[in-house]
Amino acid sequence: MNKLYLLLILSFFSAQSFAAGCPDGSEPVKSISADGTYFVYNCGGGNEQASSSSTDSSSANSSNVNSNTKALAGIYIENDPNINFFVPPIQPPPTDKLFEFIDRYYKADFNNDGLTDVIYVGPMHPNFGCRYQEKCTIQQQHDVNKPQPALYLGGVDGKLHYSPELLIDNRDNKGISHGAQILIADYNNDKVLDIYIPDNGMDKDNMGYRDSYYLSQPNGNWLESSDIHLSDNNFIAYSHGGATGDIDNDGDMDVVLTDWGTFWCLMNDGIGLLTKRQCGGSNAFGLELADLDNDGDLDAIFGGHEHEGNGFPTGIYWNDGRGNFMPYNTTLLKQHKVWGTIPEVSAWDLDNDGDVDIVYSRAGKHYKNTAIQIIENLGNKKFKDHGIFPVDDYSNSTGFIQSILFNDLDSDGDYDLYLASGVRWTNGAVVINNGNFDFTMITPDDRPSPKSLGLYEKLDDSSIVMP
Numbered sequence: 001m002n003k004l005y006l007l008l009i010l011s012f013f014s015a016q017s018f019a020a021g022c023p024d025g026s027e028p029v030k031s032i033s034a035d036g037t038y039f040v041y042n043c044g045g046g047n048e049q050a051s052s053s054s055t056d057s058s059s060a061n062s063s064n065v066n067s068n069t070k071a072l073a074g075i076y077i078e079n080d081p082n083i084n085f086f087v088p089p090i091q092p093p094p095t096d097k098l099f100e101f102i103d104r105y106y107k108a109d110f111n112n113d114g115l116t117d118v119i120y121v122g123p124m125h126p127n128f129g130c131r132y133q134e135k136c137t138i139q140q141q142h143d144v145n146k147p148q149p150a151l152y153l154g155g156v157d158g159k160l161h162y163s164p165e166l167l168i169d170n171r172d173n174k175g176i177s178h179g180a181q182i183l184i185a186d187y188n189n190d191k192v193l194d195i196y197i198p199d200n201g202m203d204k205d206n207m208g209y210r211d212s213y214y215l216s217q218p219n220g221n222w223l224e225s226s227d228i229h230l231s232d233n234n235f236i237a238y239s240h241g242g243a244t245g246d247i248d249n250d251g252d253m254d255v256v257l258t259d260w261g262t263f264w265c266l267m268n269d270g271i272g273l274l275t276k277r278q279c280g281g282s283n284a285f286g287l288e289l290a291d292l293d294n295d296g297d298l299d300a301i302f303g304g305h306e307h308e309g310n311g312f313p314t315g316i317y318w319n320d321g322r323g324n325f326m327p328y329n330t331t332l333l334k335q336h337k338v339w340g341t342i343p344e345v346s347a348w349d350l351d352n353d354g355d356v357d358i359v360y361s362r363a364g365k366h367y368k369n370t371a372i373q374i375i376e377n378l379g380n381k382k383f384k385d386h387g388i389f390p391v392d393d394y395s396n397s398t399g400f401i402q403s404i405l406f407n408d409l410d411s412d413g414d415y416d417l418y419l420a421s422g423v424r425w426t427n428g429a430v431v432i433n434n435g436n437f438d439f440t441m442i443t444p445d446d447r448p449s450p451k452s453l454g455l456y457e458k459l460d461d462s463s464i465v466m467p
Contacts, residue, residue: 071298072253073289074244075347077185077193079406083107084116085418087428088152092120092160092464098147100125102422104402106182110193111220115154121179121197122147122422136177136202141209146175149182149197149212151222152464161465167214169224177201177209181242185253188229188272192216196274198239198257208238208259215272230266231275237264241287241345245298247279248323256300256325258284263300263317263325280325283312286345290356292316293381300325303342303360306335314342314360318381334385339364339371346404348415350433355379359417361401362388370400370426372419376437386437391419392426399426 090102099122110117129144130136148167152160169175180200187194194215201209213230214222227233241258247265248254255266255274263281266274286303293299297319304312315332317325344361351357358375370391376384392399403420410416410432417431417439425444432440 071246071249071291071296073246073291073298074183074185074253075288075290075406077108077244078106078403079348080108081407082114083109083407084154085405085407085409086116088118088160089464090422090424090427092150092152092162093466094162095120095122095147095150098125098150099123104179104182104422105420106184106403107405108184108193109154110151110222111153112192113154115156117154118152118160119182119184119195120150120152121176121182123178123202124176130202138201138207138209141177141202142173146173146177148175149179149195149214155465157465159463159465166221167224168217168221169212171224171227174224176212178203179212180240183242183244183255185244187253187268187274188215189252189270190216190218194272195222196242196244196255198237198242200237200239208236210234210236211239213274225272229272229274231273235266235276239264240285240343241302243287243289243300243345245289247289247298247319249297249321254323256287256289258287258302263287265323267323279323280327281317282327285312286342286360288345288347290347292347292356292358292377293318294355295321297321297323301345301347301358303345304335304340306337306340306342316381331381331383333358333375333383336362336373336388339369339373339388341365341367341400343367343400344402344404346406348406350374350415351376351435351437352414358383359404361404361419363398363400367398367400370421372401372404372417372431374437374439389431389439389441391429391441391443399423401426401429 101122102120103122105118105120107116107118124146130140148169151163151167153163155161176197176199178200179197181198183196184193197212199209199211201207212224213226215225215229217223237257237259239257244253244255246253252268252270254268257264261283263279264276265279266276268274284302285305288301289298291298299319300317303314306312313332314335315330318329339362341363342360346359347356349356355377357377360373362371362373363369371388373388374386376386378384399421401419401421405418406415407418408415414433414435416433419429421427428444430442434440
C-alpha cells in the first residue's frame, strides 16, 4: 500500500515542479520522509511538500543509490489494491471486429472517477489486410486501416462503456498492428495515467512495427503523441517484452523494451518526452522491472525462449544505479525447456518478508499449454525455484497467461495471483496464496461461480454498453 501511494503523490510537487523555488523565491530544502519512501521539500521552515519517490539526479549519476528510497515500478501501478477484480469480457463488441483476438488487457482507473476501466489491445483482424498467418510485411501493415486500442470506462451502473472518442490518433497511418504490451503510468506527471503500447508487428522477419504513445490531455482525452514526445516518432523494435519504471531514480517513469540482442531504454525528461538509448541486456522475451536486491534501484527480470538454447536464457540483469543492465552483471535462473516460452514476467512480495519474488508465465514451444513458475527471493541475490504450476488441462492449448496481477483476494493478509489471458478457459484463473509458498490453483472450470468464492465479480458481454 505504501508503495502504491507513491504513484498517487501529487505530481505538482515533483522535483521538476520546484524549478521556480518556493513562493518567497527561496529554494526548498529537501529531506527524506520519515518512512524513507519519498522526498520532502520544506518551504519557509515548515510547509512540507512531497515529491515522487526517487533520488535526485546527483544520486542517479552515482552507483551509491540511497537504499532508503524506493524507485517506483510499474508493477505497483498495475496492482492497485483499489481495483475491482472482475473478469472482463474477452472480446467485447466491437473489438471482435477490430482484432483477430485479444492479446492483452489491463484494468485501471484511467479517468480518476474511482471506477475500474479496461483497455484492450491485440493483433489486427485479418480482414484489415493481409492475413496474420501470412505474416504481414511492414508495407502491408502500413497500407491497411488498423484498430486503435479499445478503452472501456466503468460506469456507476456496473457496466463497461466503450469510449473510442477518448483515444485520439491523428497520424496519417493510424492504429496498431499488434500491441504486445500495455505499459500504463503517469508519464507526463499530470496525475492521470497514460498509455504506452509497444507494437511487435505481425512477426514478418521479426521486425516489429512503430509504437503508440497516448498522453492524457486537459480535456479528458488521450492524444497519440509519439510525433512530439518520442525522440524517434517511428520507433520500431521487436518488443515482445516491455516494462515501465523509474530506472534512473530521477522521479519519473521510464520505459524498457526488449529487442533481439539488446534492451532499449526510453528515458523520461519529467514531462513525458521519451528519449531512446541502448542500455545493455541481450536476447529476452518477457520483461519486468523490480528492486530485487533492495538497493533502491530497479532491476530487470527477463525470460527467454529457453527451448532455443543458451542464447535465450532467463534471469536478472542488475541495475548499475544509472539505468544500465549489462550482461556481466547478471544472475541466471533455472531453465525449464519443456515450458521454455515465457510470454510474461511479474513480481511481488508473496511471503511478506520485505523482498520481491518472481512469477513467470510459461508455455511450451509455439505457446502450447499454460503454466506459471514461482521463484522465491532469498536475499543476497539468491533464489529458490518452487516449480511449475499448470493452469489448464487442455492438451496443446494456447491459452497462455498474458498478465499476472496481485491482490489479497481472500483477505488473509497475503497476496494472491490473478491471471489474465485472451481465452476463456484460462482468463481469470486465480492462485490462492496459502502462505509459506503453498498455493491453490482455481481455474475457470473449477469455480462453480466466482461470486460464491467471494473473490471477484464476473462480467460478461451483457455488461457492455455501446455509445
